[in-house]
Amino acid sequence: MRTVTDAVDLLRTASPAAVDVFTRILTRGPLSRTDVARLTGLSQAAITKAVAPMVAAGLVADRHEPAGTGTGSGNGNGLPGRPASPVRVVPESIITLGIKVNPGDIIGVATDLTAGILVSAHLAVVDTGFASMVDSIAEVARRLSELLGERAERLAGICVAVSGDVDTAGGVVRESALLGWADEPLGAALRSRLGVEVLIENDVRALTIAEHWFGVGVGTGSFAIVTIGSGIGCGLHVNGEVVEGAFGVAGEIGHLPLTSEQYVCTCGRRGCVEAVAGSSAIVRAVASAQPTPVASIDDAVALAHAGEPAAIEAFDRAGTVIGTAIATVANLTGPEIVVITGEAVADYDLYDQRLRAAFGAHAFGAAGNCRIVIRPHTFEDWARGAAAAALRGLVLQRYAGVSSIAPTSSRRPSPLASSREPV
Numbered sequence: 108m109r110t111v112t113d114a115v116d117l118l119r120t121a122s123p124a125a126v127d128v129f130t131r132i133l134t135r136g137p138l139s140r141t142d143v144a145r146l147t148g149l150s151q152a153a154i155t156k157a158v159a160p161m162v163a164a165g166l167v168a169d170r171h172e173p174a175g176t177g178t179g180s181g182n183g184n185g186l187p188g189r190p191a192s193p194v195r196v197v198p199e200s201i202i203t204l205g206i207k208v209n210p211g212d213i214i215g216v217a218t219d220l221t222a223g224i225l226v227s228a229h230l231a232v233v234d235t236g237f238a239s240m241v242d243s244i245a246e247v248a249r250r251l252s253e254l255l256g257e258r259a260e261r262l263a264g265i266c267v268a269v270s271g272d273v274d275t276a277g278g279v280v281r282e283s284a285l286l287g288w289a290d291e292p293l294g295a296a297l298r299s300r301l302g303v304e305v306l307i308e309n310d311v312r313a314l315t316i317a318e319h320w321f322g323v324g325v326g327t328g329s330f331a332i333v334t335i336g337s338g339i340g341c342g343l344h345v346n347g348e349v350v351e352g353a354f355g356v357a358g359e360i361g362h363l364p365l366t367s368e369q370y371v372c373t374c375g376r377r378g379c380v381e382a383v384a385g386s387s388a389i390v391r392a393v394a395s396a397q398p399t400p401v402a403s404i405d406d407a408v409a410l411a412h413a414g415e416p417a418a419i420e421a422f423d424r425a426g427t428v429i430g431t432a433i434a435t436v437a438n439l440t441g442p443e444i445v446v447i448t449g450e451a452v453a454d455y456d457l458y459d460q461r462l463r464a465a466f467g468a469h470a471f472g473a474a475g476n477c478r479i480v481i482r483p484h485t486f487e488d489w490a491r492g493a494a495a496a497a498l499r500g501l502v503l504q505r506y507a508g509v510s511s512i513a514p515t516s517s518r519r520p521s522p523l524a525s526s527r528e529p530v
């Protein structure tokens with residue numbers, strides 16, 4: 108019988124060529140073997156050899172119907188195993204969990220092999236202290252596992268996405284101003300709590316990974332994702348690869364020093380983009396000019412929409428500095444598209460005019476051909492990004508050691524489903 112262990116073992120031990128073949132099928136499928144050969148530059152024989160164990164493990168199907176439905180035979184031109192039949196991934200052969208950690212809540216999703224969301228869970232949190240948050244993240248993981256029911260046996264990876272400076276290889280959140288964390292060993296804490304290995308990733312990079320494999324990156328060699336809201340973030344995808352940086356930090360446009368030294372950032376530095384354009388900075392600016400209380404970004408948005416000059420000025424200043432930061436990204440990396448997303452896109456009208464004007468003023472030459480598109484945003488998008496990062500970690504063999512989330516045949520059901528109490 109095929110188990111998720113077969114599929115995970117195959118991925119864990121796959122050669123670089125096999126990883127390339129699987130990644131093409133995952134992101135571009137269904138594809139004929141001839142197309143896979145063309146895309147990878149491998150021979151047809153090498154493709155046939157690489158695909159056969161993927162089909163045997165249930166990761167990939169080479170019939171027109173989903174594997175296991177029993178309706179795939181006898182269709183005349185799609186006989187099982189026939190080289191000409193297209194190959195594609197079997198969506199539910201592997202399930203990954205993605206969890207996004209915010210100061211006020213934790214959002215988790217379970218996704219299939221095509222990044223489709225199967226179930227989701229939200230948990231409101233009050234205490235953002237590290238120990239309490241570890242408990243809450245573990246609780247969300249357990250809820251997702253419960254919601255999956257029998258499908259939890261197919262869990263093969265988990266990733267937690269956090270804003271800030273994240274050491275993915277070491278599983279350490281080096282600095283997260285939004286959460287108030289410094290040098291927190293989140294990976295190790297969750298591993299001891301859940302009994303499985305957990306990848307830790309920067310949240311914007313996780314979003315970029317999802318776009319890289321399942322979104323705009325499928326048809327675009329170079330793009331950037333810019334997030335606006337409580338933080339100002341940026342994920343970079345250059346010449347077909349997600350930019351990770353030598354030390355795990357890249358694309359931190361929120362901390363480009365593009366404003367006056369008078370503005371102090373949440374990171375402690377002065378003059379950062381986020382110190383003017385982040386939600387809390389906008390609220391502060393509007394509140395300081397108002398006799399009436401301005402408690403939240405919603406209040407600031409309402410005042411701007413009502414025509415209050417100080418509120419309009421705060422959003423104008425934010426739009427200008429974000430547009431300047433995007434021009435900086437365009438001048439440095441030359442993306443074809445910049446996708447703007449994040450919670451503040453709901454009120455993007457307040458930023459748009461100044462943002463585009465600043466981009467136009469500062470983009471150099473043909474870098475200005477870059478299209479700026481606005482993407483509606485849900486908080487589940489962040490969690491879905493983390494789930495995509497979990498899958499990418501599995502495919503690219505980023506889980507260290509031997510104890511991945513995949514249950515071994517002697518340890519069933521899945522570790523998450525069976526570890527309801529702290530260990």
Ligand SMILES: [Zn+2]
Pocket residue numbers: 361362372373374375376379380381382
């Ligand atoms: Zn900063």
